[in-house]
Amino acid sequence: MGHLTTLATCSLNQWAMDFIGNQKNIIESIRQAKAKGASIRVGPELEITGYGCLDHFLESDTLLHTWESLAEIIDHPDCQDILLDIGAPVRHRDVVYNCRCIVYNKQILLIRPKMSLANDSNYYEARYPGINYGLDGVEILSNSSGSHWELRKLHTRVELIRGATTKAGGIYLYANQQGCDGERMYYDGCAMIVVNGKIVAQGSQFSLHQVEVVTATVDLEEVRTYRNFKSRNMQAINQPSFERIEVDISLSDDAEDVDTSIAPTQEIEVKYHLPEEEISLGPACWMWDFLRRSRQAGFFLPLSGGVDSCATAVIVHQMTRLVFKAVTEDKDPQAISDMLRIVGEPSTSTWRPTCPQDIATRMFHTTYMGMKENSSPDTRKRAADLAATIGAYHIDLDIDTVYHALVTLFTTVTTFVPKYSMYGGTPAARLRMVMAYLLAQLLPTVRQRNAKNPENPNPGSLLVLGSANVDESLRYNYSLLLPGEYDCSSADINPIGGISKIDLKRFILWADGSFDMPLLKSFVSAPPTAELLPITEAYVQDDGKSIRKLL
Known part of the structure; x- marks a missing residue:
């Protein structure tokens, strides 16, 4: 018997330092994700503040308003009973980090800082495929991005994600900013969901919409079966364990509650523009x-x-x-x-x-x-x-x-x-x-x-x-x-x-x-x-x- 779950990722048109407008878009994306039956919602990088906030990233007021906005999102009635991955800056021991806040039912479960910061060109950073997560049993990976548009860049982006999950297996949720958030760059959205190297959902790359939510129904057993055919024993033994946080939530229904009319979302052909x-x-x-x-x-x-x-x-x-x-x-x-x-x-x-x-x-x-x-x-x-x-x-x-x-x-x-x-x-x-x-x-x-x-x-x-x-x-x-x-x-x-x-x-x-x-x-x-x-x-x-x- 499979373990089916519906997952959601999104592209948001955020504006740097527009806490009210950004919060509105975040809540709307959560509302749409829940309406589609999603158990997890992943949003873009620094979605509360907007990605291009520049020197405002270092100001105390920015952090104060971030916490105020996050508190209102967490408390909102439409933001309950779904696991949320929200992007925000967080200060820890007087150091400001670009973080992901993992939230469930008004409780912050985890704050994960970004450790590979931009070191080349416009917001490029060293990348790694997440194989170490797969070796420790992680089945769903989220990538919350602020990736700007360049000609033919989507080809590179897709191949990075597809290659990572082809090698190690797993479900990959890619979220991205979309639009101009105040700088002279365009963030081109194209949220995706990938399962074991197969693209099962893709959002638009160029859109005027403020909120676009992409969902797919996936089978966790597909990941486990895919990985069983890989020779990973020695690698897995030597892989240090990541910290686990137990949460009283089930991503898939119990066997007796499974709707047999629902099936995993099928692979689609990636849409590339000329x-x-x-x-x-x-x-x-x-x-x-x-x-x-x-x-x-x-x-x-x-x-x-x-x-x-x-x-x-x-x-x-x-x-x-x-x-x-x-x-x-x-x-x-x-x-x-x-x-x-x-x-x-x-x-x-x-x-x-x-x-x-x-x-x-x-x-x-x-x-x-x-x-x-x-x-x-x-x-x-x-x-x-x-x-x-x-x-x-x-x-x-x-x-x-x-x-x-x-x-x-x-x-x-x-x-x-x-x-x-x-x-x-x-x-x-x-x-x-x-x-x-x-x-x-x-x-x-x-x-x-x-x-x-x-x-x-x-x-x-x-x-x-x-x-x-x-x-x-x-x-x-x-x-x-x-x-x-x-x-x-x-x-x-x-x-x-x-x-x-x-x-x-x-x-x-x-x-x-x-x-x-x-x-x-x-x-x-x-x-x-x-x-x-x-x-x-x-x-x-x-x-x-x-x-x-x-x-």
């Missing part, structure tokens, strides 16, 4: 979290008609697609509330978008900033067509008057007349950053958002999006190979700052088919140019040739 999908989904989910928590009115993007700003705009389009789905299909209350506030509707409004473009029109603003003698009709048209396809509120303007006014002022002050480098002078003056931030500050007011929503008379400004890829960042090269603090690198956030030009082109071609946007091919085939120099019969600026010549 790299191009990851490029669209990771930044898109991160941007939505950042936008809604910054309480600003939307995004502003200088749209040049080139590949980089095109890629940034398409990522925003993916974001509005995800929001549209969360609002209209999933009926997610948090997504609905955030969307209404951002688009300038009262919280009681019954307005709902009919397509992703309805959302973009109200919160995504693009501008083509050209000059009559520098800008080509092709780039101007590509920018306008892309904005119309996505649904952005688009402005087409020339900055000639501003440019000439500043040149005149400069000449009056210095008696020096600047010239373009192609005419024997200096590099061109850069005004796009100034215009971008001016428009981002005032466009929400111009569009009279405050008249639509009396609950929010100050709609905020727009977050300026950058469009400098990682190749430019590594070379400190933005447009014409000049330090670019005053152009596409100047932004509040840069969604493509970690993506190479080659990957961006592949992403745009993927989006061409996946989003049914055939105009995107024209961006990839167009020659790269920042159009900072006048177009003449003898000269058209080509940044690609300039880069190759320099290298």
